[in-house]
Amino acid sequence: MQATLIRGARLIDGTGGPAVEPAVLLTARGVIEAVGEEAAARAAEASAVWDCGDQTLMPGMIDCHNHLSLDPTLDNYLHRMNDPLPELTIRAVNSMKIDLMAGVTTSRCLGDKGFLDIACRKASATGTLLGPRLLVATRGIRAPHGHGFVGYPFGGVEKIRSAVRENLQAGADLIKVYITGTLRGPRQILHFYSREEIQAVVDEAHRVGVPVATHCIGGPGLRLALEAGIDVIEHGYFMTDQEIELVGQYDRWLVMTPSIFFADARIRTLPPDLIEGHLRQREEVxxxxxxxxxxxxxxxxxxxxxxxxLAREIAYLVELGATPAAALQAATADAAKVCGLADRTGTLQKGKLADCIGVEGNPLEDPGALERVRTVILQGRLVKAERGASQA
Ligand SMILES: [Zn+2]
Structure with a gap:
């Protein structure tokens, strides 16, 4: 057995406890064989040692809402989703590497054009391209008169059924449906699909065991989503107290994406007609x-x-009142649950995939440590080794 011993200054295993010192992990065939004292006791089995020095070792992060071709560094970036497919694909390839190097070992992709995310998923799984493990939604399902820059328009129950089936046929891991816009209207939050249309999406996906996520900021569409059986609410920017309670009662997951409203750099590159609204509604969000x-x-x-x-999004959660431990779990253990991968990744425990990163500092004391990712190990492969992870 080709085993590897990985060492660091401290270890956060992602189960919610404090950091323990030092960090010792034994991995083989891409899987964690032992952690802590057990790993140290079996050190002799290792044929390689990666010493990460004073870094904190923690689970590889999971980005629970991504779009491979979306690039907020480009002006007018939402409209740039209409660029030619080869250009979008090049952008996606680039993003995958950037995400992985920033410590994201799993990425849940909520819509890209032309099924390019299927090809990206395969390329990353086979090692042809550097990138996180991908879960992909393929085409976002949106109403013809509704919101969804990264979606495709489908109206009416029968067209929606066909669209979902085509996504499933292409290999979608989950289905994404846009129910609301991103900004709220002056009086109410609009929704663009009827109860019957939302139900059709859920029925088609659930019949073959595939989960459904919805772009939904709140309002009457949120209740329809929950009643129809949608599994994950994305964004949830404007939920009332009653709506928040309802999400809790239905025991559904919320995936928060704060930077759209909080990152000035990102708001600057929105289409000009959207900038003012994002700034005005920031406080309410x-x-x-x-x-x-x-x-x-x-x-x-x-x-x-x-x-x-992703590190910045986690820092926003802390600013919004989450404890650093909870915010970290939102991108590790809890994120793995949203992805349906809790038995494979999200924590550093025996039997899980060896998805591990090394960061400079202790992210439980300083979320900014997550901006300093020095080591990335994806399923046992050392893909980034900056200042350390020297192979002894
Ligand atoms: Zn999105």
Whole structure:
């Protein structure tokens, strides 16, 4: 057996406990064989040692809401999702590497064009391209008159059924449906699909065991989503206290994506007609997301295409009132649950995949440590070794 011993200054295993010192992991064939004292006792089995020096070892992060081709560093970036497919594909390939190097070992992709995410998933799984393990939604399902820059328009129950089946045929891991826009209207939050249309999406996906996620900021569409059986609410920016309670009652996950409203750099590159609204509604979004955290809703976190930005999203959660440990779990153990991968990744425990990163500092004391990812190990493969992880 080709085993590897990985050492660091401290270890956060992702199960919610404090950091333990030192960090010792034994891995083989891409899987964690032992952790801590057991790993140290079996050190002689290792044929290689990766010493990460004073780094904190923790589970590889999971971006629970990503878009491979979305690039908020480009002006007018939402409209740039209409660029030619080869250009979008090149962007996706680039993003995958950026995300992985920033410590994201699993990425849940909520819609890209032309089924390019299927090809990216395969390329990353086979090692042809450097990138995180991908879960992909393929085409986002949106109403013809509704919101969804990374979606495709489908209206009416029968067209929606066909669209979902085509996504499934292509190999979608999950189905994404846009129910609302991103900004709220002056009086109410609009929703663009009827109860019957939402139900059709859920029925087609659930019949073959595939989960459904919805872009939904709140309002009457949120209730329809929950009643129809949608598994994960994405964004949830404007949920009232009653709606937050409802998400809790239905025991559904919320994936928060704060940077769309909080990162000035990202707001600057929005289409010009959207900038003012994002700035004006920022405070309300902050209050509502903080209320969801306080209420104890199960949540995970994603970048919505802000590549290399997951650390910042986690820091926003802490600013909104999450404890550093809970915010970290929103991108590790809890994120793995949202992805349906809790038995494979999200914590550093015996039997899990060896998805591990080394960061400079202790992220439980300073979330900023997550911006300093020095080591990335993806399923036992050392893919980044900066200042350390020297192979002894
Ligand atoms: Zn999105």
């Amino acid at each position: 902050g209050q509502r997301l903080a209320a969801a955290i306080r209420a104890g809703v199960h949540y995970a976190v994603g970048t919505d295409g802000m590549h290399a930005g």
